[in-house]
Amino acid sequence: MKIYTRTGDTGETGLLDGRRVSKAAPRVDAYGEVDELNACLGLLLSTGLQPDLVEVLTRAQHQLFSLGAELADPGGNLGQKKASVAPEEIAALEEAIDKLENELQPLRRFILPGGHPSAAAAHLARAVCRRAERRMTGLGNGEVSAASLAYVNRLSDLLFVMARTLNVRQGVTEQEW
Numbered sequence: 747m748k749i750y751t752r753t754g755d756t757g758e759t760g761l762l763d764g765r766r767v768s769k770a771a772p773r774v775d776a777y778g779e780v781d782e783l784n785a786c787l788g789l790l791l792s793t794g795l796q797p798d799l800v801e802v803l804t805r806a807q808h809q810l811f812s813l814g815a816e817l818a819d820p821g822g823n824l825g826q827k828k829a830s831v832a833p834e835e836i837a838a839l840e841e842a843i844d845k846l847e848n849e850l851q852p853l854r855r856f857i858l859p860g861g862h863p864s865a866a867a868a869h870l871a872r873a874v875c876r877r878a879e880r881r882m883t884g885l886g887n888g889e890v891s892a893a894s895l896a897y898v899n900r901l902s903d904l905l906f907v908m909a910r911t912l913n914v915r916q917g918v919t920e921q922e923w
Contacts, residue, residue, distance in 0.1 A: 763821035777817035779878035786871035793864035861913040868909035
């Protein structure tokens with residue numbers, strides 16, 4: 747099978763329900779942002795993280811594929827099993843956040859994104875996650891499941907806490923604003 751199909755050469759793409767839409771359509775933009783976020787997680791994973799962080803991020807990458815499928819399937823043709831965020835996935839993010847926060851001092855001020863390269867990659871992923879959340883929200887009420895919106899919101903929180911944790915683990919002082 748060839749990677750190219752030529753079906754998108756005119757600026758359209760297919761949704762999973764068979765409809766052809768503009769590549770600039772809000773729904774395509776939303777799942778494109780989720781794809782970019784997943785690539786950012788891949789970049790973050792390539793920085794040589796500790797096993798506890800690798801496990802959390804790899805699980806998130808799998809979940810983001812399901813989220814992308816949900817966004818590309820407005821008719822629900824894939825069914826709930828493959829294309830939905832389960833409440834336990836949100837709970838897993840919250841558990842990871844709580845665990846990582848135990849390694850941190852409470853925030854006193856805003857911090858500038860950056861520090862160790864892995865922390866900077868986590869901050870970038872957080873910003874892309876927030877953009878994906880905005881695009882998903884922009885699709886309108888009922889177009890994206892409440893669980894999926896909660897998931898990306900929590901994932902951005904995790905990425906922020908992870909960035910801070912990575913700086914602490916690498917002995918890098920956060921720069922306050």
